[in-house]
Amino acid sequence: MTKITFIEANGTEHEVEARNERSLMQAAVQNGVPGIDADCGGQCMCATCHVIFDDAWYAKLGTPSDDEEEMLAPTPDRTPTSRLSCQIQVSDALEGIKITLPEFQM
Amino acid sequence: MLDKVQPLRMIDQDPLTIPLDQIDVTQAELYFHDTHWGFFERLRNEDPIHLNVSEEYGRVWSVTKFDHIAYVEKNHEIFSSEPTITIADPPPDIPFQSFIQRDPPEHDPQRAAVQPVVAPMNLAKLEGLIRQRVGDILDGLPIGETFNWVDQVSINLTTQMLATLFDFPFEDRHKLTYWSDCTTGAPDVSGGDFVTIEERNEALAECGEFFIRMWHERANAPPGNDLISMLAHSEKTRDMINKPMEYLGNILLLIIGGNDTTRNSLTGGVLALNQFPEEYDKLRNDLSLIPSMVSEIIRWQTPILGMTRRTKVDTELFGKQIKKGDKVVMWYISGNRDGDVIKGDPDKFIIDRESVRHHLSFGFGVHRCMGNRLAEMQIRVTWEEIMKRFSKVEVVGPEVRAPSNIIRGYRELPVRVHPL
Numbered sequence: 001m002t003k004i005t006f007i008e009a010n011g012t013e014h015e016v017e018a019r020n021e022r023s024l025m026q027a028a029v030q031n032g033v034p035g036i037d038a039d040c041g042g043q044c045m046c047a048t049c050h051v052i053f054d055d056a057w058y059a060k061l062g063t064p065s066d067d068e069e070e071m072l073a074p075t076p077d078r079t080p081t082s083r084l085s086c087q088i089q090v091s092d093a094l095e096g097i098k099i100t101l102p103e104f105q106m
Numbered sequence: 107m108l109d110k111v112q113p114l115r116m117i118d119q120d121p122l123t124i125p126l127d128q129i130d131v132t133q134a135e136l137y138f139h140d141t142h143w144g145f146f147e148r149l150r151n152e153d154p155i156h157l158n159v160s161e162e163y164g165r166v167w168s169v170t171k172f173d174h175i176a177y178v179e180k181n182h183e184i185f186s187s188e189p190t191i192t193i194a195d196p197p198p199d200i201p202f203q204s205f206i207q208r209d210p211p212e213h214d215p216q217r218a219a220v221q222p223v224v225a226p227m228n229l230a231k232l233e234g235l236i237r238q239r240v241g242d243i244l245d246g247l248p249i250g251e252t253f254n255w256v257d258q259v260s261i262n263l264t265t266q267m268l269a270t271l272f273d274f275p276f277e278d279r280h281k282l283t284y285w286s287d288c289t290t291g292a293p294d295v296s297g298g299d300f301v302t303i304e305e306r307n308e309a310l311a312e313c314g315e316f317f318i319r320m321w322h323e324r325a326n327a328p329p330g331n332d333l334i335s336m337l338a339h340s341e342k343t344r345d346m347i348n349k350p351m352e353y354l355g356n357i358l359l360l361i362i363g364g365n366d367t368t369r370n371s372l373t374g375g376v377l378a379l380n381q382f383p384e385e386y387d388k389l390r391n392d393l394s395l396i397p398s399m400v401s402e403i404i405r406w407q408t409p410i411l412g413m414t415r416r417t418k419v420d421t422e423l424f425g426k427q428i429k430k431g432d433k434v435v436m437w438y439i440s441g442n443r444d445g446d447v448i449k450g451d452p453d454k455f456i457i458d459r460e461s462v463r464h465h466l467s468f469g470f471g472v473h474r475c476m477g478n479r480l481a482e483m484q485i486r487v488t489w490e491e492i493m494k495r496f497s498k499v500e501v502v503g504p505e506v507r508a509p510s511n512i513i514r515g516y517r518e519l520p521v522r523v524h525p526l
Binding site for chain 2: 037038039040041043045046048067070071073074076077103104105106
């Protein structure tokens with residue numbers, strides 16, 4: 001298990017114990033964190049599990065795949081450190097990570 | 107050469123006994139009669155990727171399972187949206203081009219230019235206006251009389267919304283709906299009977315003149331918040347007027363996208379709650395279920411029956427050999443009833459269904475519906491306002507549908523409203 005904090009756009013924090021080997025999207029959904037829709041169910045076919053990292057954490061995550069880039073590109077509130085949370089696996093390396101949720105999912 | 111054999115009319119056939127290879131789900135009248143269900147169920151079970159060859163449409167593969175549809179959506183390098191996304195080839199007398207008919211990379215900047223209009227941050231500003239208009243429409247409904255919900259509520263509301271997004275002359279707003287219905291409802295595009303081809307061509311010529319005039323007006327005025335002004339002033343698109351067919355195509359795409367889909371979901375929701383009265387009770391007892399119900403209405407209705415791709419190279423699709431040039435139809439209407447993905451009786455309307463947002467009605471991948479949040483918001487606000495006023499919107503007669511192999515729509519739904 002890995003400790004992860006999701007921060008809603010209004011500042012509300014949700015600290016969850018997430019299972020390793022699952023995605024960050026699943027960690028949010030299974031722990032009832034609001035603000036992640038995950039319409040496509042984690043197949044990188046929509047952009048409704050959009051999350052934002054700080055620069056330091058973003059750099060540790062590796063680069064998004066072409067598929068992910070294709071879905072992120074048209075997201076209006078995308079930032080330089082945006083990712084799709086269904087494409088990131090929970091592991092010990094993410095212990096203590098803080099993740100900001102956008103105001104809306106599109 | 108294809109055999110000149112008159113195809114069987116599906117509406118005369120029994121889906122359980124018809125030879126599998128004779129099943130043809132491209133016939134528009136199937137959807138007019140709402141009798142497609144059994145054919146799709148048979149295909150999902152026995153031949154989920156099903157070939158038809160006809161004189162009218164050529165080689166057409168029907169993809170009927172949720173996961174197979176998702177695969178086709180995602181692989182746009184193989185399954186192209188060009189030159190169009192209908193089963194019928196583009197009519198030679200409609201020269202318009204829009205980004206729904208483009209693959210990446212050409213698709214991307216055109217979509218990016220108009221997306222901000224329907225982005226959630228813009229919608230938050232629109233919600234109050236929509237609520238006020240919905241309230242006015244509902245307050246004006248005749249009590250104790252039977253009336254057509256489609257005209258009085260669904261069309262009325264979506265037409266007003268379109269006029270707002272385009273800042274279109276309000277008194278002429280019915281033209282927007284008419285142009286949209288003409289584009290999708292002619293026989294050569296969808297097997298529809300809303301207008302003849304000649305009437306359609308005349309309407310689109312008028313539409314073209316109207317919007318070209320509006321472009322010039324908006325380009326010469328300070329930037330506004332409407333779609334045309336945004337296109338005319340955005341750096342990426344301000345030269346679009348030099349490609350008038352691209353400009354008009356994208357305008358029409360936005361009109362159609364905001365018209366048929368929301369309109370028919372607004373009607374479908376009333377029908378669904380009347381067919382499943384225990385769900386209406388559930389809603390009355392817990393109005394916080396409205397957002398979830400909105401997603402379920404959109405799945406249950408599936409206002410766009412499906413989208414078609416054209417295959418760019420010989421390929422294999424889950425065991426079937428697809429040839430270059432073959433059409434591949436992603437039947438959302440079938441995938442949304444696929445019990446392998448939609449758990450717990452997919453034919454039932456369940457307003458608090460688990461994973462209710464996981465449906466195909468908006469498509470997936472690069473062409474995923476751009477107006478999904480606007481659609482959801484309009485339907486949500488409409489139901490919030492209905493529940494403040496009426497204990498029941500009662501369906502009092504049979505619905506009348508429209509023939510089409512693109513849009514699953516209604517022309518009439520006779521109802522009476524019962525105040526709280």
